[in-house]
Amino acid sequence: MSSSQKSFLGRGALGKLEEVLSETSAESVFLVKSPGAYEASGAHLLVDQALAKVKTRSFDGFTPNPKWPDILSALDLFRKEPCDLIVAIGGGSAIDIGKLVSFLALQPAAPEAYLKGEEEPSEPVIPLVAIPTTAGSGSEATCFAVAYYEGKKYSVAHEKVLPYCCLVDPALTDGLPPLWSACSGLDAFCQAVESVWAVLSTDESVAHAKKAILLALEHLEAASRSPTRSARDGMSEAAHLAGKAINISRTTASHALSYTMTSNLGIPHGHAVAVTLGAVMAYNYGLGEEDCLDPRGPG
Numbered sequence: 214m215s216s217s218q219k220s221f222l223g224r225g226a227l228g229k230l231e232e233v234l235s236e237t238s239a240e241s242v243f244l245v246k247s248p249g250a251y252e253a254s255g256a257h258l259l260v261d262q263a264l265a266k267v268k269t270r271s272f273d274g275f276t277p278n279p280k281w282p283d284i285l286s287a288l289d290l291f292r293k294e295p296c297d298l299i300v301a302i303g304g305g306s307a308i309d310i311g312k313l314v315s316f317l318a319l320q321p322a323a324p325e326a327y328l329k330g331e332e333e334p335s336e337p338v339i340p341l342v343a344i345p346t347t348a349g350s351g352s353e354a355t356c357f358a359v360a361y362y363e364g365k366k367y368s369v370a371h372e373k374v375l376p377y378c379c380l381v382d383p384a385l386t387d388g389l390p391p392l393w394s395a396c397s398g399l400d401a402f403c404q405a406v407e408s409v410w411a412v413l414s415t416d417e418s419v420a421h422a423k424k425a426i427l428l429a430l431e432h433l434e435a436a437s438r439s440p441t442r443s444a445r446d447g448m449s450e451a452a453h454l455a456g457k458a459i460n461i462s463r464t465t466a467s468h469a470l471s472y473t474m475t476s477n478l479g480i481p482h483g484h485a486v487a488v489t490l491g492a493v494m495a496y497n498y499g500l501g502e503e504d505c506l507d508p509r510g511p512g
């Protein structure tokens with residue numbers, strides 16, 4: 214998967230939005246924003262100001278872990294009056310919706326055909342700027358987007374799904390409540406751990422994952438219980454690095470096992486993944502050389 218992406222990381226990164234708008238010469242923007250998080254994160258203060266100079270249409274009609282009808286609603290709204298640029302602000306769900314609208318908007322076949330891998334994109338995508346308001350999914354750094362179709366999880370994976378640009382500003386996570394800090398942080402931690410043992414891992418992905426694990430071990434508890442600026446900054450970087458790691462390696466069993474818990478029981482994604490991480494780690498530890506399907510070999 215390609216990892217070519219313009220990225221701005223660290224406090225103040227959101228301020229780069231005006232520069233990105235100017236660079237892309239965008240005259241119209243389709244804004245996908247998480248209901249509530251757009252204002253709660255403080256993103257609206259800078260984003261509304263940056264977007265005041267361009268024609269903007271907003272979409273926030275979705276719930277966490279986006280369902281296919283949510284994607285179709287966003288796509289319908291976009292296609293009624295296409296925009297030059299998509300800006301997605303929120304957790305993984307908002308960014309996944311932004312990715313899917315970006316990817317699907319100009320494609321000629323039925324959207325379901327791309328979701329199910331029956332069609333390859335023949336047309337360009339609409340450039341997407343991804344701005345996370347949680348420190349978790351790392352979705353801003355990955356080439357895949359998740360949607361739930363009739364209760365089943367699908368992932369569209371294509372290098373064209375990678376956002377054109379991401380702005381990762383930890384200040385947007387400063388006001389996250391403890392439960393969401395913990396759930397999103399656990400997602401980042403589990404993604405990094407799974408990435409290390411994933412058979413598709415490379416030296417590059419392992420380096421990203423190891424750094425993410427160390428950052429999460431240092432900062433996740435503080436970010437969840439008594440957040441400091443340093444803890445927020447650390448988890449923001451951990452989540453982005455874990456996203457870069459799984460963009461190469463993908464995730465493994467704990468993620469695969471989590472989707473039904475989220476879809477059927479409503480357990481938040483990061484919590485659902487963390488439930489089985491220990492058991493999967495113990496299982497993997499017990500495997501011998503004869504069980505190893507890893508192309509890198511055992512060890």
Ligand SMILES: [Fe+2]
Pocket residue numbers: 350400404468482486
């Ligand atoms: Fe995840």
